Amino acid sequence: MIGAVEAGGTKFVCAVGDASGQLLSEERFPTTDPQTTLAAMVASLRRQSAATGPLSAIGVGSFGPVELDRTSPHYGYIVRTPKPGWAMTDLAGTLAREFGCPIGFDTDVNAAAIAEHRWGAARDVADLVYVTVGTGIGGGVVLGGKPLHGLLHPEIGHIFPRRHPLDTEFKGTCPFHGDCLEGLAAGPAILARSGASLDRLPDGHPQWEIQADYLGQMCQALVLIVSPRRIIMGGGVMNQTRLLPMIHARLQHWLQGYIDRQDLLGPAGSFIVAPGLGAQAGVLGALALGVAAGGY
Amino acid sequence: MIGAVEAGGTKFVCAVGDASGQLLSEERFPTTDPQTTLAAMVASLRRQSAATGPLSAIGVGSFGPVELDRTSPHYGYIVRTPKPGWAMTDLAGTLAREFGCPIGFDTDVNAAAIAEHRWGAARDVADLVYVTVGTGIGGGVVLGGKPLHGLLHPEIGHIFPRRHPLDTEFKGTCPFHGDCLEGLAAGPAILARSGASLDRLPDGHPQWEIQADYLGQMCQALVLIVSPRRIIMGGGVMNQTRLLPMIHARLQHWLQGYIDRQDLLGPAGSFIVAPGLGAQAGVLGALALGVAAGGY
Numbered sequence: 398m399i400g401a402v403e404a405g406g407t408k409f410v411c412a413v414g415d416a417s418g419q420l421l422s423e424e425r426f427p428t429t430d431p432q433t434t435l436a437a438m439v440a441s442l443r444r445q446s447a448a449t450g451p452l453s454a455i456g457v458g459s460f461g462p463v464e465l466d467r468t469s470p471h472y473g474y475i476v477r478t479p480k481p482g483w484a485m486t487d488l489a490g491t492l493a494r495e496f497g498c499p500i501g502f503d504t505d506v507n508a509a510a511i512a513e514h515r516w517g518a519a520r521d522v523a524d525l526v527y528v529t530v531g532t533g534i535g536g537g538v539v540l541g542g543k544p545l546h547g548l549l550h551p552e553i554g555h556i557f558p559r560r561h562p563l564d565t566e567f568k569g570t571c572p573f574h575g576d577c578l579e580g581l582a583a584g585p586a587i588l589a590r591s592g593a594s595l596d597r598l599p600d601g602h603p604q605w606e607i608q609a610d611y612l613g614q615m616c617q618a619l620v621l622i623v624s625p626r627r628i629i630m631g632g633g634v635m636n637q638t639r640l641l642p643m644i645h646a647r648l649q650h651w652l653q654g655y656i657d658r659q660d661l662l663g664p665a666g667s668f669i670v671a672p673g674l675g676a677q678a679g680v681l682g683a684l685a686l687g688v689a690a691g692g693y
Numbered sequence: 694m695i696g697a698v699e700a701g702g703t704k705f706v707c708a709v710g711d712a713s714g715q716l717l718s719e720e721r722f723p724t725t726d727p728q729t730t731l732a733a734m735v736a737s738l739r740r741q742s743a744a745t746g747p748l749s750a751i752g753v754g755s756f757g758p759v760e761l762d763r764t765s766p767h768y769g770y771i772v773r774t775p776k777p778g779w780a781m782t783d784l785a786g787t788l789a790r791e792f793g794c795p796i797g798f799d800t801d802v803n804a805a806a807i808a809e810h811r812w813g814a815a816r817d818v819a820d821l822v823y824v825t826v827g828t829g830i831g832g833g834v835v836l837g838g839k840p841l842h843g844l845l846h847p848e849i850g851h852i853f854p855r856r857h858p859l860d861t862e863f864k865g866t867c868p869f870h871g872d873c874l875e876g877l878a879a880g881p882a883i884l885a886r887s888g889a890s891l892d893r894l895p896d897g898h899p900q901w902e903i904q905a906d907y908l909g910q911m912c913q914a915l916v917l918i919v920s921p922r923r924i925i926m927g928g929g930v931m932n933q934t935r936l937l938p939m940i941h942a943r944l945q946h947w948l949q950g951y952i953d954r955q956d957l958l959g960p961a962g963s964f965i966v967a968p969g970l971g972a973q974a975g976v977l978g979a980l981a982l983g984v985a986a987g988g989y
Contacts, residue, residue, distance in 0.1 A: 462953070477953045524843040538919075540841065547820040547836065547920030548954055555951055556914050559853055573951045618852050622918045623834075624843030655851055655869045657758070657773045658844055 399691060400442045400455035400496070401683035403505060404488060406480055407532065409434060410680045411441040413449045416693040418516040418681060421449045431486045439495050455492050456501040456687025458508025458679060463488075465503065465546045473502045479572050501683075501690030505529075506537030506551075507544040508682025509672070513629050514539050515685050517673030522626035526619050527678070528553065529632035530612065534579040538623055545623075554579035558614035563603045564590070582611040584634055595637050609640055613647020616669060620648070620656060631672040638671055645669050695987060696738050696751035696792070697979035699801060700784060702776055703828065705730060706976045707737040709745045712989040714812040714977060717745045727782045735791050751788050752797040752983025754804025754975055759784075761799065761842045769798045775868050797979075797986030801825075802833030802847075803840040804978025805968070809925050810835050811981050813969030818922035822915050823974070824849065825928035826908065830875040834919055841919075850875035854910035859899045860886070878907040880930055891933050905936055909943020912965060916944070916952060927968040934967055941965050 398421070403410040405428060412423040422445045426437050446452050461478065464471040473489025489502040503511075510519075510527035519525040523542040529535050536553030538545035545551060555577045569576030570586045580586055587595050591604040598604050616628055630641065645665035652661065660668050672678045694717070699706040701724060708719040718741045722733050742748050757774065760767040769785025785798040799807075806815075806823035815821040819838040825831050832849030834841035841847060851873045865872030866882045876882055883891050887900040894900050912924055926937065941961035948957065956964050968974045 536918075540836065540843065541839075543837075545836065545920065548916070548922045548956060549920050549952055551920055552917045552952065555948075556917050557855055557910065557947065559855055573949045614853065618914055618918060620844070621848045621850075621852050622832075622914060624841065624845050624847055626844045651853065652851075653869045656845055656848065660844060 398446060398450045398452050399684055399687040400446065400452040401680050401687055402438055402442070402455065402457045402492070403679040403683050404457060404459040405505065405679070406460045409438055411438055411445065412680050412684065413442070413445045413452065414684045416688045418684065420680070420684070423680065430482050435486070435488070435491050439491070442496070452496055452498055454499045454501065454687045454691030455496060456508070456683040456685060456690060457488055457492065458503055458505040458683040458686060459488055461504050462549060462552065463502070463504055465550055473500065499690040501686030503544055503686055504535070504537055504550050505679055505682070506535040507539070508537065508686050509631065509678040510537035510539040510629070510682070511544060511685045512674055512678050512682035513672055514542060516681060517678060518629050518670050519627050524625050525627045525629060526623065526625045527629045527631065527672070528615070530583060530630065530634040531632035532584050534583050538625070540623070553615065553619070554583070556615065556618055558611045561607045561610045564607045578611060578615055582608055587634065595634055605643065609643035610647045612640070612644045614651055616644060616648040617651035620652065620661065626660065628669045629672050630669060631678055635671065641665065641669055641671065694742060694746045694748050695980055695983040696742065696748040697976050697983055698734055698751065698753045698788070699975040699979050700753055700755040701801065701975070702756045705734055707734055707741065708976050708980065709738070709741045709748065710980045712984045714980065716976070716980070719976065726778050731782070731784070731787050735787070738792070748792055748794055750795045750797065750983045750987030751792060752804070752979040752981060752986060753784055753788065754799060754801040754979040754982060755784055757800050758845060758848065759798070759800055761846055769796065795986040797982030799840055799982055800831070800833060800846050801975055801978070802831040803835070804833065804982050805927065805974040806833035806835040806925070806978070807840060807981045808970055808974050808978035809968055810838060812977060813974060814925050814966050815923050820920070820922045821925060822919065822921045823925045823927065823968070824911070826879060826926065826930040827928035828880050830879050834921070836919070849911065849915070850879070852911065852914055854907045857903045857906045860903045874907060874911055878904055883930065891930055901939065905939035906943045908936070908940045910947055912940060912944040913947035916948065916957065922956065924965045925968050926965060927974055931967065937961065937965055937967065
């Protein structure tokens with residue numbers, strides 16, 4: 398049995414599953430302060446594993462930024478976050494002390510990217526980006542089947558797209574950057590600019606065009622910098638799947654045919670896709686990290 | 694003996710060296726049409742190896758875009774380039790047929806990144822980007838010591854930075870994109886905007902500030918998308934090394950402290966650096982590709 402923790406900024410999902418990607422049980426609870434939330438996480442995994450059998454490894458996909466450098470004294474921590482109280486929270490260490498088993502640890506979006514590669518919409522390609530557009534914008538990168546870390550890990554949400562001609566006045570909602578991508582195109586930005594979430598705005602409302610353009614610019618930067626074979630786009634805002642072909646069209650606009658690959662130039666639907674695992678990508682990503690940590 | 698070919702858009706450098714990175718001989722000639730240039734390349738390697746000893750492998754770092762997918766019938770080709778006559782030129786195959794030895798092949802900038810990691814300014818880090826700013830702008834990415842390919846390979850020069858407030862009118866010089874990074878900040882863009890190359894413009898000329906900002910935006914996107922541990926900046930424009938601390942300052946501006954790493958936040962000079970191999974990064978990169986292809 399493998400434990401899985403999807404540590405999100407608004408909710409935690411704790412689950413137990415097996416190495417084939419089958420979840421046997423799952424619990425979820427809101428993210429409050431670190432003490433309460435970590436205690437609930439430990440209790441949840443204990444309760445579930447009492448029913449399913451002892452855990453031989455646990456995987457954690459966490460909101461961040463997180464520390465992924467194994468030589469750092471803060472490995473496995475959420476190191477810095479605008480979320481009050483959560484900076485320097487030791488997630489992986491807490492689980493290791495409580496359960497005494499190997500812990501896999503990565504960003505929530507790297508975890509989702511791994512799960513989509515292992516069990517979802519990117520089983521046939523080893524180079525992919527998983528992007529979530531919800532209360533924030535984050536991206537996980539898998540290259541050659543392995544998650545990209547480097548100095549820290551990707552933080553794709555904070556690049557700066559060019560401002561859309563229909564959106565020159567809005568100041569953006571990112572507390573760090575104002576009008577970075579997250580500040581222009583995450584859920585709170587849509588609400589602040591247009592007064593409603595995307596699903597409540599009619600076809601033809603400028604928000605649709607603005608949204609597709611900013612995310613298309615993001616895809617262009619991803620294509621030119623990490624050269625993925627597929628981009629998977631999930632999160633609450635992307636539940637509006639009619640955005641996908643609109644983003645594809647804006648990617649073409651910004652690339653201007655420069656990357657001569659049928660994967661990119663062909664019809665919409667194969668390069669920029671919805672998650673194969675739907676809303677389960679996060680928790681299955683955590684499970685995949687646990688599977689890898691356990692050596693299965 | 695290992696052969697090395699730096700296949701550039703304006704000149705070819707052909708050399709012979711050994712697996713330790715020592716060059717024993719070198720010749721250079723202008724890039725004209727493919728037939729003439731490839732014949733000169735073959736003749737040059739034959740001439741040099743007659744003196745140094747037979748070649749057991751050859752490495753080629755090429756301008757591009759190039760085909761790096763070994764399953765493609767066009768592997769080792771320059772596939773598509775604005776350079777007249779050069780699209781679909783079979784570089785690696787020509788050398789394999791002529792010399793009958795293993796051929797290493799990659800982009801010129803991936804090659805330079807590998808050389809800087811092996812022998813230059815990134816010997817201590819395995820995750821790095823090498824950027825050249827000259828007649829064009831290109832970037833090679835090495836992660837975990839290996840060059841990044843993915844769908845094609847990075848084409849960093851064609852991302853779109855935000856326009857600088859002092860540079861709102863200039864249309865840019867990129868034939869594909871107009872005012873993409875290359876169209877705004879490569880050598881020809883500097884000349885078109887400011888009437889002279891950067892080394893001839895006085896301190897305080899707005900071109901310096903504009904230039905540093907666009908390249909700082911590029912570094913921000915690199916940090917957020919591939920998370921390198923170092924960015925090495927070479928090429929003719931970067932011979933003006935006083936740009937380096939200016940770019941570092943603009944990177945800080947665009948990151949706004951979001952990535953909490955001393956490597957980034959510390960003083961200029963350790964994260965964004967000049968090539969350790971200077972103008973030799975390209976030919977030594979080709980040599981490194983040959984060394985790897987030969988299995989040394």
